[in-house]
Amino acid sequence: MMRFDQITLTRRFLLAASAALSLLAGSAAKADSVPDSDWPQHGRTAAELRYSPLTQINTSNVKRLGLAWYQDFDTFRGQEGTPLVIDGVMYLTTNWSKVEAVRAATGEVLWRYDPRVPGDVAVRGCCDTVNRGAAYWKGKVFVGTFDGRLIALDAKTGKLAWSVNTIPQDANLGNIRSYTIDGAPRIAKGTVIIGNGGAEFGVRGFVSGFDAETGSLKWRFYTVPAPGNRPDGAVSDEPLSKLAYHTWSPTGAWTHSGGGGTVWDSIVYDPETDLVFLGVGNGSPWNYQVRSNGVGNNLFLGSIVAIRPETGEYVWHFQETPNDQWDFTASQPMMLLDLVINGKKRHLLAQAPKNGFFYLLDARTGEFVSAIPYTNLNWASGVDPKTGRPKIVPEAMWSLTGQTWMGIPGSLGGHNWAPMAYSPKTGYVYIPAQELPEPFKAEKNFKLRSMGVNLGIDMAGLPDDPHVVEAVGSSLKGWLEAWDPATGKVAFTVPHETPWNGGVLATAGDLVFQGLATGAFEAYDARTGSKLYHFDAHSGIVAPPVSYEVNGHQYVAVEVGWGGAFPLMGGALARHRNTTINHSRLLVFALDGHVDLPVETHNTQMPFRATQPFDAERATKGYDLYQHYCLACHGDNAVAGGVLPDLRYSGALEDPTGFYNIVGRGALSNYGMVSFSSSLKETEIEDIRNFLIKRSQGPHAESAPDAGQKKASQ
Template identity: 50%
Template sequence: EPEYLKKAAATWHGQWWKQGGGGTVWDAMAYDPALDLLYIGVGNGSPWNQLYRSEGKGDNLYLSSIVAIHAKTGEYAWHYQTTPGESWDFTATQHIILADVTIDGKPRKVLMQAPKNGFFYVLDRTDGKLISARNFVPVNWASGIDMRTGRPIENPAARYYKTGKPFIGSPGATGAHSWQPMAFDPKTGLVFIPANLAAFPYIPDPAWKPAKLGFNVGVDMGKAAMPADAAARKAALAATTGALIAWDPVAQKERWRVSFKGPWNGGVLATAGGLVFQGNAAGEFAAYAAADGKKLWSFPAQTGIVAPPMSYELNGQQYVAVLAGWGGVWALAPGVLIDKSGPVRNISRLLVFKVGGKAQLPAPPALEKAPLDPPASTAAPDVIAAGGEHFGRFCGVCHGDAAVGGALVPDLRRSGVLNDATTWQQIVHDGLLKDNGMVSFAGVMSAPEIETIRQYVIKRANEDKALERASAPKTR
């Protein structure tokens, strides 16, 4: 383990990362050999809530920034900060594309990024000067970017820790665009962005304290849980979608879009043949025309796809390959929203295509879900409420918001262990399944606290069973 990782592991973010959280600290880099500049996209502040890292003050220089350094010497060249005083998990680690484009009749060497915060930035990559910044999805944390200062024009309500009030942010913590790479087609001049339209409730938590492990973000994840209310769920589901957006970085506007049922669709590949390839959360791998987005071809992949495709030539034959498989934060954390694109599961495969290819996939295994069959909920409301807070803080990021799980880790509402307090303690307190990625939480919670979580999940399972009954077709 290199020294820098040991150091990182000693921080809150490092602990979260060790727990299997995303490694979003440093993702994107690009290099311009002519300028000898290395461009680094920098991650968000952690904990998200700025109050708990720098007394709610300051820009927190270089967080959520693009930093250019001279590759030969490592010296600083310039930086542009997309989100000063970042407090919403708005990383700037997203894919950085370098291109030469004509703007106002002049050739410009640009750097383009569509970070989580929802704005599409075009910078002059020689000196970091802002050329343009326009939102590519609806954004409510800022009304725009001040072109004079390069700073966002913030909505004061967005600083939830200052107002003391919840802020439903669009985009939310999963970002308008996450790590799935976008693509640039020099012929049409378009950038193809795998965009998410998904909000997140940032709820201040005045009593928050860091813990030795777990999701240390400094907001109240327990209170942020989706209520067991059919209308609230319906509204959240309707507002949560995804799209492949063809963005014209010179005109700063959308040229076309392919709309998807849900967010968290795959990375994008644009080819010189005028095709745009992308896998999606609904389990399809498709090719679109770069010029207008018309769907030209698709393949049922049996699994959600998040990785970007690639293309290569071997012995005069062109191939397109994609590492199919479903994962990442959207497959774990967002509860009832996980299955917005349909029930998605993970079947990890490398799929390789060529013109005239004839291979077929084996039939997909059945999608099985254990029934909701919880014991009766008998615990006192304050016990259940405490369990909900602990669940939000320590469990929801993997087992799903409000204990509604996805297909990757057990849905605790449907778990056989729910009915068995002893085994529950062996797993959650003693670390029985630690070698499978389910560590012991004894370092942050007592056995009675861990039991409150079981009581909360029992309550949640009963609520959802009742909702299921209410929405089932009536029989006479």
């Protein structure tokens, strides 16, 4: 077992600035053999480059691209899945963890599987009930479900082979438990590896390895220690005891909330080093002063941890963001690259996490190689060239200073979960980059909540003024960035109208494909960024495309559906930047495709103002309650971002009893709207209703008729 403190001794002579890099040649890391025609793994190969070697569709003919076929999904919620394609069959996952197999050339459905995730578990997730994809191994399809199960399906029939609950029943997880799964499993040497989400609410992170044949648990690795350094009987006991526990205050709120550290997305297996890399997430609560009394680095938060696939044994770790209080997760997609640095070939792990630095680490040892800003950032002035530790700006430690800090990047990061891609032909990494500045301020008198988010930050929303929304909205940016690791510089950018755009696909046809939040699906010249193709998908896209070949024809496929954290929580900003009507469907393109999308298939929610009077004092109280208990699903300041209903225009506002039946008694729990009676008193729920009525009748609410008027359009 290699200790982290041993690794730090070998880090001399390594520099963090771009001037110190001399990358003389670059290539994709060695990967397992994958047929050019297939997309059998989440990132296509083990290196997770999201690069297709197909060339039939290229810069000279991409203008002939057209829709070959499409399939509508059974929901209007967001879609984030990466389809898999093996031997002409596509396996895709959709919202609510549903799975299906179709003929990849025609869309003919072969089977569908519904894991029947209970609607009331939707409240456990911060960022929609999405699913990012499946894994395939020896005739089985593996999927994590939103309620915490890992299931194996027969790839030919869709019949359930086995199902296990990934959430352990032990005493060291914290008192607030809100586990979900929306990430894709990975397979390594017969082991199915899956993490969980939920740190915004209050959980303790862990990753589990299950036998792919039987579903039996092989190992479990916790990413943060237990209170009092209590052992779990898990493979992580030794590294947590020796490396992590002393980096936490023994009396912080983490001892009750679990501490966070969920591995909610990126997991990469490297056959060359026989290591699995875990991208560990944020702390719980976000507030560092509350979480750990402002003490310690809080390992393994914001870290990449390398373990053995068959045993879960710890090998090394590298912490990108110590003292995290900005939600700077290391959960963003990682990839493996073979590059020549200073005349020496290096096998490297590459990542562009939320914190704004592009990292290169030695994949075998975890040695720090470089960390160079790929976007604007103001929380750190740079990194130590030997250790890679960030030089945090004192003012950025908002939980310690007690002052408001306008952070760049904000909590949604310079790059979030949407996958980046790498082209060995150009040597560029293509990053779906963004800039969403965010104010951070400590919440007064913070107490852990059994429901709702537990961040420890002031949840005040935007003022009810369209001019303010316009001004703040204009500061939000999104772009496609071609990052050159040979120089540590940006080769080119493609500006977009908004942040929160889709993942990226690079191809040997010198093309880069990306879907946009505005509803466009586009192709760019991989060498220059010139836009070569545009398709109106009628709905925002956040999922990454894939490419494959069947019977000599190359296809490009992408799931469509506006969703995730920004659309749910972004409120007026998300609405301001995206005006599409949400659809959920799969689009598949080919040269000379000639299928047309239908006209809009549903109406947006009709905005009818509430007619009931409201009590101003109760509305003020209701505002604070709404921001902590309702914002995560229904939007900042009660402005929905385009996925779930806008509560300002709910008919339930007209009747206090009806509103309480929904919020207090869970009358709509099957649809995700669970009962909040365990956390909110009946009087507090009435306070929230008064706040929503005020928002419905506000001077800057959208133009809407009175609720009592006849709805002629319905």
